[in-house]
Amino acid sequence: MSLNIPRMADLAMEGRVPDVLFWVGCAGSYDARAQKVTIAFCKILNEVGIDFAILGNDEACTGDPARRAGNEFVFQMMAAQNVEVLNGYQIKKIVATCPHCFNVLKNEYPALGGKYEVIHHSVFLQQLIDSGKLKVEGESPRGDKAASITYHDSCYIGRGNGIYEAPREVLNTLKADIREMNRIKSNGLCCGAGGAQMFKEDEPGDKRINIERSEEALATGANTIAVNCPFCLTMMSDGVKAAEKQEEVMVYDLAELIVQANRW
Amino acid sequence: MLQPLIFFLICAVGFGYAGYKFSKLRRNVLLGKDEVIEKNPGQRFKNMMLVAFGQKKMFKRWIPAVLHGFIYVAFLFTQIELIEIIIDGFTNGHRTFAPLIGGLYTLILNTIEILSVLALIATIIFLWRRNMLSIPRFNKPEMEGWPHKDANIILYLEILLVMAILTMNGTDAVLQGIDPAHYPDTGTLAVSSWLGPLVFGGLSESVLATLERAGWWLHFLVVIAFLNYLPISKHLHIIFAFPMTYFARLTPKSEMENMPEIQKEVQSMMDPEAAFDEADMSAELPEFGAQDITELSWIDVLGGYACTQCGRCTAVCPANLTGKKLSPRKIMMDIRTRAEEIGTKLDSGDKQYIAEDKRESAKALTKENFDDGKSLFDLISKEEIHACTTCQACVEACPININPLEPILKLRRHEILTESAGPTDWLPMFTAIENGGAVWAMSDARDKWTEDV
Numbered sequence: 001m002s003l004n005i006p007r008m009a010d011l012a013m014e015g016r017v018p019d020v021l022f023w024v025g026c027a028g029s030y031d032a033r034a035q036k037v038t039i040a041f042c043k044i045l046n047e048v049g050i051d052f053a054i055l056g057n058d059e060a061c062t063g064d065p066a067r068r069a070g071n072e073f074v075f076q077m078m079a080a081q082n083v084e085v086l087n088g089y090q091i092k093k094i095v096a097t098c099p100h101c102f103n104v105l106k107n108e109y110p111a112l113g114g115k116y117e118v119i120h121h122s123v124f125l126q127q128l129i130d131s132g133k134l135k136v137e138g139e140s141p142r143g144d145k146a147a148s149i150t151y152h153d154s155c156y157i158g159r160g161n162g163i164y165e166a167p168r169e170v171l172n173t174l175k176a177d178i179r180e181m182n183r184i185k186s187n188g189l190c191c192g193a194g195g196a197q198m199f200k201e202d203e204p205g206d207k208r209i210n211i212e213r214s215e216e217a218l219a220t221g222a223n224t225i226a227v228n229c230p231f232c233l234t235m236m237s238d239g240v241k242a243a244e245k246q247e248e249v250m251v252y253d254l255a256e257l258i259v260q261a262n263r264w
Numbered sequence: 265m266l267q268p269l270i271f272f273l274i275c276a277v278g279f280g281y282a283g284y285k286f287s288k289l290r291r292n293v294l295l296g297k298d299e300v301i302e303k304n305p306g307q308r309f310k311n312m313m314l315v316a317f318g319q320k321k322m323f324k325r326w327i328p329a330v331l332h333g334f335i336y337v338a339f340l341f342t343q344i345e346l347i348e349i350i351i352d353g354f355t356n357g358h359r360t361f362a363p364l365i366g367g368l369y370t371l372i373l374n375t376i377e378i379l380s381v382l383a384l385i386a387t388i389i390f391l392w393r394r395n396m397l398s399i400p401r402f403n404k405p406e407m408e409g410w411p412h413k414d415a416n417i418i419l420y421l422e423i424l425l426v427m428a429i430l431t432m433n434g435t436d437a438v439l440q441g442i443d444p445a446h447y448p449d450t451g452t453l454a455v456s457s458w459l460g461p462l463v464f465g466g467l468s469e470s471v472l473a474t475l476e477r478a479g480w481w482l483h484f485l486v487v488i489a490f491l492n493y494l495p496i497s498k499h500l501h502i503i504f505a506f507p508m509t510y511f512a513r514l515t516p517k518s519e520m521e522n523m524p525e526i527q528k529e530v531q532s533m534m535d536p537e538a539a540f541d542e543a544d545m546s547a548e549l550p551e552f553g554a555q556d557i558t559e560l561s562w563i564d565v566l567g568g569y570a571c572t573q574c575g576r577c578t579a580v581c582p583a584n585l586t587g588k589k590l591s592p593r594k595i596m597m598d599i600r601t602r603a604e605e606i607g608t609k610l611d612s613g614d615k616q617y618i619a620e621d622k623r624e625s626a627k628a629l630t631k632e633n634f635d636d637g638k639s640l641f642d643l644i645s646k647e648e649i650h651a652c653t654t655c656q657a658c659v660e661a662c663p664i665n666i667n668p669l670e671p672i673l674k675l676r677r678h679e680i681l682t683e684s685a686g687p688t689d690w691l692p693m694f695t696a697i698e699n700g701g702a703v704w705a706m707s708d709a710r711d712k713w714t715e716d717v
Contacts, residue, residue, distance in 0.1 A: 003717040024710075026703040035713045042717070056711035060701030068654050069690050070553065070676030072523045074698050076530035081701075107519040112527060155655040160518025186660050187324070190582040195654030199703065200689030203651040206587030213582075 003042050006053040008089050019051040020119075021091045023105060025098035026061050027230035033237065034230035037253040041097055041121055043264050044255060048133050052095075058085050062104040069196035076112075079104075083114035093117040095124045097255065099156035099229045100194070106161070120157055122167040122228045122254050129173055136173040136261050147176035149257070150222035152213065152236060153188030154229035167228050170254050174261050179220040189213050191239075193231035214239025218249060225251045271353035271484075278488035285495040292607040293569060295631060296562030301511065308510045311665065316509040321663040325576075331386035335422065338379035339502070342429070344372055349484050359436075362448040370451030377433065377455040384426040391419045401575030404584075406594040411498065411573055418499045425486045432479030434460030435472045442469050504570035505664040511563050512665035517656040520673060526552065526681075553677025555639040557603050558631070560671055567666040568599030577658035577668055583651035590651035592658035592668035598643040599671060609636055640675065649675045650687055 011018055022045065027034040045052050063078030086094075094116050096102040106118035119127075128134035149171055157163045164185040171178055183189045192202075192209025202208060214236055217225045225240065227233050230253075237251045252260075314320045319336065322329040348361050362369045394402050394415055402415075437460035439447040453460075464472060494500045501508075554560045557568075577592035578584050584591050609617045610629060618626045619635035626633045649672050658668045680686045696705040 003714075005714050005717070007711070029710045029713060030702060030704055030706050030708070038713060039717050054711065054714075056714075057709055059710055061697045061703055063697065065703055066694055066697055067520055068673070068676075069693070070673070070678075070680035070686060071690075071694050072526045072552065072677060072681060073530065074694050076523070076526050077534070078697060078701070080527075080530055080534055103516075103518045107516050108522070111522045155653070155657075156518050159656045159660050161516055187580065187657075189580075189585075190653045190655035190657065192582060192586075192653060195652050196690060196693065197653050199693040200650070200687045203583070203588045203590070203647050205583070205589075205651075209582045209586050209653065212586055 003039070003046055005042055007056045008053045008058060008091075009056065011053050012089055017090050017092065018053040020093045020095050020124075021086075021089075022052050022054050023094050023096040023098075023101050024054055024059060025096060025101040025230065027234075028097055029059070031230060031234070033233060037097055037230060037233065037255055040253065040259040041255040043259050044125070044128075044134065047262070047264060048128055055085065055089075060085075062101045062109075064100040064104045065196040065199060067104070067108075068194070069199075079109060079112045079114070083109055083112055086114055086116065091116055093119070095119050095121055097121045097228075097230070097253070099154045099160070100231070103156045103160055120161075120163065120166075120228070122157060122170060123163060125170045125254060125258065126166040129170060134258070136258055147174065147224050148179055148220075148222040149174065149176045149224045149226050150179045150181055150217050150220040151184075151226045152181070152191065152217060152232055153185055154227065154232050155188070155190050155194055157228055158188050159186055167226070167254055170258070171226055174257055176224070177222075179222045181216045181220055183216065189216065191227075191229075191232040191235035193235045198231050198234075208239075208242075210235035210239040211242055214243060218243055218245055223249055224257070225249060226254055226257060227251060228254050268354055268356050274485070274488060275350070275353070278492065282488075282491045282494075285492065288607060288611070289495055289500075289569060291610075292603045293565045294562050295558050295603060295606055296560050296565035297558070299561040299563055301563075302514055304514055307514055311512065311514075312506055312510040315663070315665055316505040319663070321665075324661075331389055334379060334382040334386040338376070338383035341372070341376050341379055342425075345376055345429075345483075346487060349480065349487075352480075353484065358446065359448055359450065362450055367451065370453070373433070373450055374454045376429070377453055380426045380429050381455055384423065387419050387422045387426070391416065394419075401579040401593075404575065404578060404591055404593070406591055406597055407573065407575075411597070414497050414499075415573070417493075418497065421486060421490060421493070425483065425490075428479050428482035428486060430455065430459065430479075431475055432483060435464050435476040435479065437461065438464050438467075439469070439472050439476060442472070498571065498573045501570050501572035501664060504566065508566055508570040508664050508666060511566065513563075513667065513670075517659045517669075518654075521670070523552065523677070525550065551678070552681035553679070554671065554674035555641055555678045555682070557599055557606065557640065558634075559678070560599065560674060564667070564671045564674075565599060565603050567668070567671075568596050568603060570664055571596040571600065571666055572664075573597060574663065576661040576663060577666075580657040580661045582653055582655055582657065588647075588651040589645065590648045590672075592672075595644060595648070595668050595671055596666060598640060602638075602640050602643060605638075606634065606636070610634060640671075644675065646679065646685075649679070652676075 008021065024038055028038040060081055061078050062082060063075035067075035094105055096105060096118065099120060102118060102120045105116065125134065151167060151171055153164065189212065190209060191213050217236065225236050227236055233251055233253060240246050240249050240251060319329065319333060322332060348359065351360050352358060393399060433453060433456035436447055437453060437456040440449060464475065557565050573593060575593050581590060581592050610631065613629050615623060615629060617636045618629050618633045622633045652672045654669060656669060692705065693703055696702055700706060702710065
C-alpha cells in the first residue's frame with residue numbers, strides 16, 4: 001500500500017488548509033526507529049480518512065532542546081521561523097507525535113505569536129476511537145503471543161500537560177493485558193532523555209536513568225513497553241537491549257500498536 | 265502585678281525581635297527580581313487552601329501525611345490556647361475563657377489534649393525515623409550538619425511544648441478539686457483528668473500551683489522561642505507555605521518562561537527592514553539567565569525560604585536516583601543560604617561589598633550596588649545543573665508547590681548565554697539546529713522518509 005502524505009505547500013497552491021497539520025519533528029523525520037512511528041501514524045490517518053498534511057521541508061526543529069539546554073537564541077530563531085511558516089499557511093490545528101514538539105507548540109509558541117489548537121497523537125487517537133472513527137480489531141498486537149503491555153508515561157505528556165488517561169484508554173482498546181509499573185502517572189519516572197540529555201553524555205553517576213526505568217518496565221513481565229515519545233522510544237529500547245531482553249520484549253509507540261492490531 | 269509586667273516585657277522583646285527578623289526575611293526574599301504575576305486570585309487562593317491549609321499533596325504518602333497532620337492540626341488548635349494565654353498574661357487572669365464559653369471550652373481543651381498526645385506520638389516516630397531508620401532522603405550530603413540538627417531541634421521543642429501543656433492542664437485538674445475558686449472548672453479532660461491525678465496527685469497545693477505556673481510559662485516561652493527560631497530554621501515553612509502556594513506559577517509544569525529581551529533581538533535580526541543599530545551593539549553585553557539570587561525571581565527565593573528540606577523532590581529526581589550530583593532540594597537550600605549571605609553582608613554596611621566600579625561614587629552599600637564577587641555558582645556546581653532532565657518530578661513532588669526546575673533552567677541560561685559555556689556535547693546540537701533546522705546534522709531532506717512509503 002502506498003501512503004498518501006500531502007505536503008502543505010501543495011495544498012496552499014490549491015488554497016486549501018487541511019483539518020489538521022501533522023508535525024513530524026526531527027526524530028520522526030530522521031531517526032530510523034522514530035520514522036516507523038511517523039509512518040504508522042500516517043497509515044492511521046489514511047485509513048481513517050483524515051484530511052491532513054505535513055510541512056515537509058518547511059518544517060524545522062521547534063527549538064525545544066536548545067531552549068532546555070539554555071540556548072534561548074537558537075530557540076527564538078527556530079520559533080520565529082516556524083511561527084512564520086505556520087501562520088503563513090494559516091494553520092489552525094496541529095497534531096504532533098513528539099511530546100516535546102507538542103509542548104513547545106502548545107504552551108510556548110503562543111507567547112511568540114503562534115496560536116494553534118495543538119494535540120498530541122495519543123489524545124488524537126483516543127478521540128478517533130471515542131468517536132468510532134478508529135476501530136481496533138485485531139486480537140493481539142504481537143501476533144503469535146498474547147500481548148501484555150506496560151505503558152511508560154512521558155514527562156511532557158504526563159506531568160507537563162496532565163495527560164495520563166488518554167494513552168491508557170488507547171491501550172485498553174487492544175486486547176492485551178495491561179500491567180502498570182510502580183511509578184506511573186504523576187509519579188512516573190523519566191526515561192532520561194529530556195532537558196537535552198538526549199544530546200550529551202550523562203553526568204557522573206552510578207547508573208543510567210533509562211536502565212533504571214527499563215528495569216522497572218521489565219519487572220512487570222510485560223512483553224511490550226508502550227511509549228508515546230520518540231526519545232522515550234530510544235531510551236527504553238536501549239535499556240531493554242542493555243538487559244539483553246530485546247528478543248522477548250519490544251518497545252512500541254501507541255500508533256504502531258494500533259497499526260499492528262489492525263494488520264495495516 | 266509583677267507577672268503581667270514580666271509578661272508584657274517578654275511579649276515586647278519576643279514579638280519585637282521576631283518582627284525585626286521577619287522584616288529581614290522579607291527584604292531577603294525581595295532581593296529576587298520582580299515578576300509579573302499572572303492574575304487569577306481565585307485559583308491561587310484555592311491552591312493555597314488545598315495545598316498549604318489542606319495539605320493535599322502530603323497525601324501522596326499516607327503514613328507521613330497522617331503523622332504530620334497530627335502535629336499540624338495540634339499546632340492550629342493550640343493557637344486558641346495561645347490567645348487565652350496572652351489574655352491571661354496581660355490581665356493576670358486564669359483561664360479567662362473557661363467560665364465564658366463553658367462546654368465549648370471543655371470541647372476545645374479536649375481537642376487540644378487529644379491532638380497534643382497524637383502530635384507527641386508523631387514527634388517520637390519522626391525522631392526515630394529521622395535518626396534510627398536510614399531513609400535515603402534524610403541522609404543526603406546536603407542534610408549533614410545544621411539541617412540535620414535543625415530538624416531534631418524542632419522535634420525536641422515540640423516534645424517540650426506538649427509536656428508544658430500536659431503539666432499545665434494536669435496540675436490544673438488536681439487544683440480544681442482543691443481550690444475551685446481560683447481554678448475554674450474545665451470539665452472532664454480526656455488526658456489530664458486521669459493523667460493529672462496520677463502524676464501530680466498527693467503533691468501540696470503550693471507545689472501544684474508552682475508546677476501549673478511553670479507549665480503555663482513554659483508553653484508561652486516555647487512559643488516565643490519558636491517564633492524567633494523560625495527565621496533561621498527549615499521550620500519557616502509553617503508560615504511561608506502559604507505565600508508559596510499562593511504565588512506558585514499556574515502555567516503547565518513543562519512550560520518554560522519566555523525571554524522577551526531575546527525574542528525582540530531575534531525578531532529585529534530576522535527582520536530585513538530593521539536598521540542595524542550600531543549603538544546597541546557596542547553597549548555593554550547584557551546578562552541573561554541567573555547566576556545569583558538577585559537575578560532569580562523573588563518567588564524562587566521565597567521557595568528557598570519556604571523549603572522544609574523534606575527531600576520529596578530529591579527522592580523522585582531521576583538524576584539523583586541514579587547517583588548524579590543533582591539534588592533539587594540542595595538547589596533550594598543553596599538559594600536560601602546565598603540569600604542569607606547577601607542579607608548579612610548588606611546589614612554589615614561594609615563598603616568592600618560595593619561593586620568595584622561604584623565604590624568611589626557610592627555613598628552606602630545597597631542592594632543595587634552590591635557585589636561581593638560571589639554567586640550561586642559558588643554553591644551550585646555546573647555538574648548539578650547539567651544533570652537535570654527537566655522531567656518536573658521535583659515540581660510535582662513538592663508538598664508546597666516550590667519549583668526547583670525554574671532556578672535550574674535560569675542557571676543553565678546564564679551558563680550558555682552569558683558565559684558562552686556549557687557541555688561541549690551540546691554544541692553540535694546547537695549548530696545542527698541553527699544551520700540545518702534539525703537536532704542532528706543531516707544531509708537528507710527532512711521529508712526523505714516519505715520516499716519509501
